[in-house]
Amino acid sequence: MSAQVERSRGVSVKLRSFSNSLPMSLLLAREAVMNRFRSALHLFNLTEQQWRVLRALNSIEKIEVTALANATYLLAPSLTRILKDLEARGLIERQLAEDDMRKSLIAISPRGLNMIDAVAPYSEHIYGEITKAFGEEKLGQLQRLLRELTESTNALPADDYRDEVLPSEIQEIVGMRQRGRPRRSEG
Secondary structure, three states: OOOEEEEEOOEEEOOOOHHHOHHHHHHHHHHHHHHHHHHHHHHOOOOHHHHHHHHHHHOOOOEEHHHHHHHHOOOHHHHHHHHHHHHHOOOEEEEEOOOOOOOEEEEEOHHHHHHHHHHHHHHHHHHHHHHHHHOHHHHHHHHHHHHHHHHHHHHOOOOOOOOOOOOHHHHHHHOOOOOOOOOOOOO
16 A cells, blocks of 8 residues: 555545556557547548457458457457447458357458558558657657556456455445446456
C-alpha cells in the first residue's frame, strides 16, 4: 500500500495525477492515433473494430472465433455482432470446423480482400503522416517499449483480491453487486 499522507480533498492515499497515470497516457495516445484513422474508416463504412478484425483475418488463412476474439482483444458478444455485419456485407466467410461442428472458422473473403486493398493506401498514408510527425526512430522505439511493457506486465504475478475484506464503510459505498466479467480461475 502507498504511504498515508495528509487528507487532501478527502483522499488519504496520495495518487499520481490523473493525467499522468499510465492508463490515461495510453488512452490519450491511442485516441490521438485513432483520430487520424477514423475519417478514412468512415469513408469505407467501417468501424475501428471491424477494421481490426479484417486486418487480423488478412494475415491468416482462417481462424476459430474464440481465437479471433483473443487475437483482436474483442469480447465475444461484440465480435459476434461484428462478424454478423461483416458476413452480411460479404467481407468474411464462415464455415463449420470439421472436428467440432459447434465451432465456426472465419476467413476473409475475396470481397474482404478488395476492401483491404481499397483502405490500405489511406492507412499507409496516415502511418506515413504519423511517422513523419513523430519520427521513424522514435516510433520504432515506442513500439519496442510498448512490446516490452506488455511482456513485463504480463509476466507479473496476477493480483487476486477476491478474499480481500473491505472496511464496512467502504463496503456500503461499493455495494454488494459484482461488476464486470468474472475472472477466469486458473488451474
